[in-house]
Amino acid sequence: MTDISTTMPDLGGLTCKEMVELVTDYLDGALPSDMRARFDQHLKGCDPCVVYVEQMRQTITALGCLPEESVSEGALNTLTEHFRRWRAETEE
């Protein structure tokens, strides 16, 4: 259980449950400015949500580091042959 002190911090009028649904809009810069200010205010008072946003950022980093599909050697050669045929057909 998270340790929340007895005095409620100013969480920008947003619950954590709302925060996790707004995080993509937040990271995309798509929140209107008043909403963005409330989101930032919540983060100031809520460490678990800071962790959550950080995890979303790390998830995006991991996604961006996936290895590429390997391309077969023959594909480029086949395409080049098609290109040359097309060039011969369409050049005067």
Add this chain to the structure above:
Amino acid sequence: MLSPRTPAGVTADSEMTPLTPPIAPQRVDEDADLVAGLKRRDEAAFVTLVTRYQRPLLRLAVVYCRNTAIAEEIVQDTWLGVIRGIDRFEERAAFKTWLFQILVNRARTRAAQEGRADALSSSKEEAESPAEPAVPPERFRGADDKWANNWAVPPHSWGESSDARLLATETMELVKQAIATLSPAQQQVITLRDVEGWPAEDVCNVLLISETNQRVLLHRARSRVRALLERHFR
């Protein structure tokens, strides 16, 4: 913009302003010189374009057909479409957008032939239908709690060494598997946005979806991948 599960009281869609306009006509096409070369029948320009885009094309094609051999055929067919159509390409859109639109058309046709209805389902419909919340409701405090709807089971930091763990082969494999569990519409969006690193606007232009729906699908996809990583790092 918000998922349909966003609780009442949170800013409505209409108040949201898009980050970028849907079309940015002023943007310079990074491929303009190569496109001009291709129109002149310059083979080097063609080879450079193929080398630049072959892998991302293949990655998106795999999302539609889940089979590398068929994906390669779709990509090849896409390039044939490019050389046949390049003289009529008027550069009103970026070359990249045009190229990937050709791929998506070919991939959808192929998916229809293969009877893969799921790959053809409407992204709009999916984005506008209710979905699982990003985090299961039982991880938040109940309505009768003093701290209602705040964390009951909070996330724990993945730690200082998390970057190395994040990029480990094992994690990469898990991320790939996580993507495979997503709906095709979510896979299409997350592949272009996060795996390929495209801006939202380009993704919308290629997949022909609104910026709002794009973000809803991205949100669901990312939330699910995060949840699977959390289970892994726990």
